[in-house]
Amino acid sequence: MTEVKEPPTKKAKMAETTTLENFIENIKNSKKNLMAILSDEFTKPTQFTQVYVGTVNNVQELSKIITTLNDKMPLKELQHLKRARKNEVILCSVQYLNTQPQNSIQEYIEENVYELKDAFKYFKVTGLPAMPPKLKKQQQEFSRVWSCNFHPNAYLEKLYGDQFFSINELMEHRCYMAIAFEIANYYLSKLKSNLLVSDVSESSLNATVVVDPTIKSIVAISYDNRENHPTQHSAMLAIDNVAKTQNGGAWNTADKSAIDNELQSHIQKKFVNVKFGARNYLTKEVLDEQKKNASESPYLCTGYYIYLIREPCVMCSMGLVHARANRVFFCFNNNLKGALSSKTKLHCVPSLNHHFEVFTDFL
């Protein structure tokens, strides 16, 4: 808790030399809330697009002018902007005229809406927000320039803020993240004593904890095997371990179950209140027979929370999309390979069929 208040330089310096044990305690006990990684629409500065704006001669005719314009020169991609502000009216995007460079905006209006040829006193080109505002903060910023249509979304506002998780939820997330580090601690301590945070943070190894939040239980855990097998990153192993809880699985890893027994009892000693195990898997036949809804049986990682030490790479992130994970939490950024923040935000690619939420900022 005290670390949170310390200046960032000191915190970073401390992190390198902290023992892994102390670090895990800090991850677990810190009260600092997590931050969602949102798409660029929320985080990047406003993009402006150049449009023609006309000042009307007679304000009394404004509503008639707007009706005529909406009919003959609709705003199309600028629907999020109100057509008029005071005595000014949006005419069209500058791009529309670039295709006919000899035309002035006056000529363009005469061609398209002849009846408005004398409606405007003068014209100007101005930059207006290219995209609709998503957050109140953006709407306020936009409104200084022009009025926008805005539908506030309470969930998004909360997701953008720094108080998303209640203290109880936060302690749960931090506990599962601490367990991800404990997995690394368990395996690394077999090779080396007096482990430091740097032994984990400076390697490329990863560990994964998969949790079913509906029963607050660890479904699967995994530790990286990339040194022996190039696709056995911990997230890929975790997905396979989840499959093992659903009558499936493809990899004959040392642990035939979703959770290595020895590792489980190691974790249990340090995290006494943590539960293990998945909801019962029901085959399609059983579901039909008992007239149960398919949602009563686990399906892939649907609804599951995934905790990783490090931001997953492109392969693993897409694997988690395929697995339909519900939320992904990670602690360290992966500057070279990370696909949820560093290199790209895979969970924000609109055309994908599944999107999970991503949270970080454990430190």
Add this chain to the structure above:
Amino acid sequence: MVDFMKRALELASEALSAQEVPVGCVFVINSEIIAESRNIVNATHNPTRHAEINCIDSVIEHCKTNDIDYMSYFKNVTVYVTVEPCIMCAAALSNLMVKEVVYGCANDRFGGKTVLDISNFYEYNYNLVGNLMANEAMALLKQFYKGANPNAPESKVKKDKTLTIN
């Protein structure tokens, strides 16, 4: 080239008969098939078990048994796959620095080029060639998506649709 894609298409048909998304794949070194597989996602309940991932596994297995350095082995591999590799598989193949990937039809749902061009994130990029027997590959996919995925829970939208049809 066509022969390798024909074999990949055979594997894709096999997947279709097994009620899997029909994608087949062969790995080739010096005009010789060294690994072949198809989708086994529904059988394994593991959504990452795509044809390419299975082929990678069998190459790793082969290399381990014969004491071959897999990284240098993969450098000579040309991948023939009936559908453009998804973002996950494309990333895996980039990591392994395979020589070339030849695909049948584009993958506009998950494609590692079409949906998100992963070559932007990697220093190494394999040579990517598309549109080899694309119609055949697409025909298999269309056949599959006419039926429903047997493992997926029924979506509300689909339920509503069937209701209106009935």
